[in-house]
Amino acid sequence: xxxxxxxxxxNEKQLAVVEKSLFELLRNQKSQAIPVELPxxxxxxxxxxxxxxxxxxxxxxxxxxxxxxxxxxxxxRLGNIRTCISDLTRMRLxxxxxxxxxxxxxxxxxxxxxxxxxxFQSLDWQRHDAAxxxxxxxxxxxxxxxxxxVSWNALQHGSNIETTSAPKAxxxxxxxxxxxxxxxxxVAPSSAEHIQPSSAGDWDDPDMDEEDRIRQMDAFPDRATGxxxxxxxxxPTESDGLMRILILKDLDDPIISADGSxxxxxxGDVESCSSLxxxxxxxxxxxxxxxx
Numbered sequence: 222x223x224x225x226x227x228x229x230x231x232n233e234k235q236l237a238v239v240e241k242s243l244f245e246l247l248r249n250q251k252s253q254a255i256p257v258e259l260p261x262x263x264x265x266x267x268x269x270x271x272x273x274x275x276x277x278x279x280x281x282x283x284x285x286x287x288x289x290x291x292x293x294x295x296x297x298r299l300g301n302i303r304t305c306i307s308d309l310t311r312m313r314l315x316x317x318x319x320x321x322x323x324x325x326x327x328x329x330x331x332x333x334x335x336x337x338x339x340x341f342q343s344l345d346w347q348r349h350d351a352a353x354x355x356x357x358x359x360x361x362x363x364x365x366x367x368x369x370x371v372s373w374n375a376l377q378h379g380s381n382i383e384t385t386s387a388p389k390a391x392x393x394x395x396x397x398x399x400x401x402x403x404x405x406x407x408v409a410p411s412s413a414e415h416i417q418p419s420s421a422g423d424w425d426d427p428d429m430d431e432e433d434r435i436r437q438m439d440a441f442p443d444r445a446t447g448x449x450x451x452x453x454x455x456x457p458t459e460s461d462g463l464m465r466i467l468i469l470k471d472l473d474d475p476i477i478s479a480d481g482s483x484x485x486x487x488x489g490d491v492e493s494c495s496s497l498x499x500x501x502x503x504x505x506x507x508x509x510x511x512x513x
Contacts, residue, residue, distance in 0.1 A: 231271075239264075239267045239268060242260045242264070245260075247305050247309045247312075251312065254505050254506035254507075255320055256353070258345065258349065272302065272303075275295065275302065276299065279292060279299060282295055319504060322364055324343070325365065326364070377497070464496050466503065467509050467511040468489065468492065468502075468508050469507055470507050471487045471488050472485070472507065476494075476498060486502075
């Protein structure tokens, strides 16, 4: 691990090993979502020695032989190494950023405290540069600040405010409470003489006999007969917020879902997870979408 001290001066053979390791590290990082471990301690300091050595050789060649074929070859070699360093740095910083963000967002809240990360690969900081670790920690602090400013825990898990009971619905009083009961003595005798008592089953339809009613029913079989049709069954829909994914790599630790349960994910599993967990696993290269 680079502790910030001076690296011993490397000879040409050792510098050649550093140059080879640099290009090999770039090839490996291209296929990985997490930062690839550095091959040797003080790697970036060793790369700095390599560049200084090549720059010195190029300057001496130009001074002694001019800008001929040999100088142009050394210049192209130096340019290729600088391009490799630029690409590798960009990829590693992206990987450190992604790891810092995802590992922070996948923490499980316990009140205002954050529990240990589960279901996410941690980094062995003995195999990375001290500057890279400082960068990773800085990203983590920025994520914590962002989560505080947007009330992340409340957005994901709800607030602690107790739900008050809904007030009792105030209904209207029945109409009988507003109307005076009819007094039997108040019915006018003249009106009572016209009221003909009848039972509910003594309905008389002088304009339609039984045969006409049967013919009408046969002519209009779809006409409602008084019985309400049963409601159409509701079509079940997939719960909002879930995403179906295919697990590409085994996860050593279980992932804590939104309801608090643990999910052990292995390569080849198809799971329906919350959008947050699914997207973080996809972004980390551990899963891919698997829609129906």
